[in-house]
Amino acid sequence: MLREFKLPDVGEGLTEAEIVKWHVAAGDTVKINQTIVEIETAKAVVELPCPYEGTVSALMVSEGQTVEVGTPIISVEDGAEEPGESIPPVEGAVEPGMVGGPTPKPEREPVLVGYGVMPSTTTRRPRKQPAAAPAAPTAPVSAPAPAPVPAQPQAPAPAVPGQGGRVSVLAKPPVRKLAKDLGVDLSTVVGTGPQGSITRDDVQAAVAAPVAVPYQAAVPAGGEERIPVKGVRKATAQAMVASAFSAPHVTEWLQVDVTGTMEAVRRMRELPDFAGVKVSPLLLVAKALLTAVKRYPIANAAWTDEEIIVKRYVNLGIAAATERGLIVPKIKDAHAMSLPELARALTELTERARAGKCTPAELTGGTITITNVGVFGVDAGTPIINPGEVAILAIGQIRDMPWVVDGQLAVRKVATLALSFDHRVIDGEQGSYVLRDVGAMLEDPLRMLAWG
Structure with a gap:
């Protein structure tokens, strides 16, 4: 059938x-x-x-x-x-449904x-x-x-000499996706991973080799390149347009002396509680935002035409740049995590996101988001709120700047924070308090203990 x-x-x-x-x-x-x-x-x-x-x-x-x-x-x-075709009955068998006959088990x-x-x-x-x-x-x-599953060569690709049709290769889905994007035939790559599996480094090494196939044809000077709008790019575009033209955005800015945060990060890296995880300023930014949300729950809400839904749990979104585009995986129930647990969740989720391993469930259900534009060498930006949320916090790069401390000019570690919020839900006063509190906790991380 x-x-x-x-x-x-x-x-x-x-x-x-x-x-x-x-x-x-x-x-x-x-x-x-x-x-x-x-x-x-x-x-x-x-x-x-x-x-x-x-x-x-x-x-x-x-x-x-x-x-x-x-x-x-x-x-x-x-x-x-096929349904309707008859099968000759077995002599002596009891027909299903006859009195005394066995009831067939569906x-x-x-x-x-x-x-x-x-x-x-x-x-x-x-x-x-x-x-x-x-x-x-x-x-x-x-x-x-x-x-290990057989990899089917794409029709337009030329046959590899001696390949003899489809061959078996061992590679994870993100590696296969990378190979496809770069135009690498996995059947020609020698794997260096466990059990001979092909890794990302193997694919990138194949691209760098003299015999590598370029991932795309060169665009002639003055020509055009057409990129299909699909997948993550299409979804991101639709979400951003829907948010920008439906929610009245307000963005506030605050420059913060984060010298205390950088010292706290240095000390935490030496603690056994944080062994094996990445401790970065983003960890304390996340903790500060979670604490501010606890103090001002309206920042962790959703808007409908009939009501404002204030959520007493926090599914913290972390914007991540990946090969597939910008995605925002969520740390579910981040409000209930200790600082070491939050550090591990951040490390694991960002690694999964960049490897393309996040499940659809991990990419939905967020309540508030952080985007770190500082990793790109940018001081600040105007973030667009994710649909279904009412606020998003951006942090810019941390750099040395002149700063007045106790009336004296000094060189300090300074970053710029930007908070965008939906003015239908959050008033200017409330949004200012959230941003002010996050900044205060990054200036003096001990405030997280007092306010948390």
């Missing part, structure tokens, strides 16, 4: 996704829960497992194509009888792992055809770690 697998909604309200990489080709044999394709949504790169077992009949969507949720993307022949349709319902809350669904098809695992909780 021919089965079509339709693109599922792997996030909250996903409408479309781009096919990044097929791991199978027509004629391949697939098993239930085997990774068959990587897709890129507006939020993350996601691996999709196959809900059917059988032989791939056709790939119905090509790599690089963007399709809507519900579009068939692959068809699988599972070998079962089988459960395979569920897309990670996006289906929990086994304990469902009943089995009877199949339409009488023939028994291969059954799915009884309680698939998560897809097994994928073994």
